[in-house]
Amino acid sequence: MSTLEADTLPVRIFGKRPHSPAVPAEPRGADMAGEPIPGVLMLRCSALSHHAVRAAAHQAGLRLVVDFAENRREFLEELRRGTPDLIVAGPEGLPDLELREVFKRARSAQQPIPVIL
Numbered sequence: 001m002s003t004l005e006a007d008t009l010p011v012r013i014f015g016k017r018p019h020s021p022a023v024p025a026e027p028r029g030a031d032m033a034g035e036p037i038p039g040v041l042m043l044r045c046s047a048l049s050h051h052a053v054r055a056a057a058h059q060a061g062l063r064l065v066v067d068f069a070e071n072r073r074e075f076l077e078e079l080r081r082g083t084p085d086l087i088v089a090g091p092e093g094l095p096d097l098e099l100r101e102v103f104k105r106a107r108s109a110q111q112p113i114p115v116i117l
Contacts, residue, residue: 038062038085041078043102044070045090053088072097079105079113087115 042050050066057064067083069075075097078084087106093099099117106113 039065039067039083040086040088041075041084042066042068043075043087043089043094043097044068045092045094070094072101075102076105079109082110084113087113089115089117091117 040053042053044050050068054064054066057066065083067078069078071094075094087102089099089102091099093102103115106115
């Protein structure tokens with residue numbers, strides 16, 4: 001992705017959190033009672049394991065609905081249904097879908113969809 005394209009992506013900047021060394025580490029998770037369960041659309045790739053994503057979400061206390069797209073047609077179908085709140089992609093995209101198109105379509109959705117590589 002060129003620098004010019006990266007400059008047009010929506011970015012949210014957060015301030016630093018105060019450091020609190022006296023607080024013991026406890027399992028934390030999101031209390032999602034009454035909130036909709038986020039939908040994650042994963043683009044199948046060799047570099048990204050859906051098992052690892054599910055395990056990390058479970059460990060973080062998140063309940064996610066994870067759907068998969070193995071080709072361009074399935075990706076476009078999921079976007080039309082409006083189900084993904086987040087798109088997770090590997091570095092190579094899909095055989096018939098370039099990452100450039102993933103970013104373009106995610107940005108132009110009625111509600112822009114964040115993409116994690």
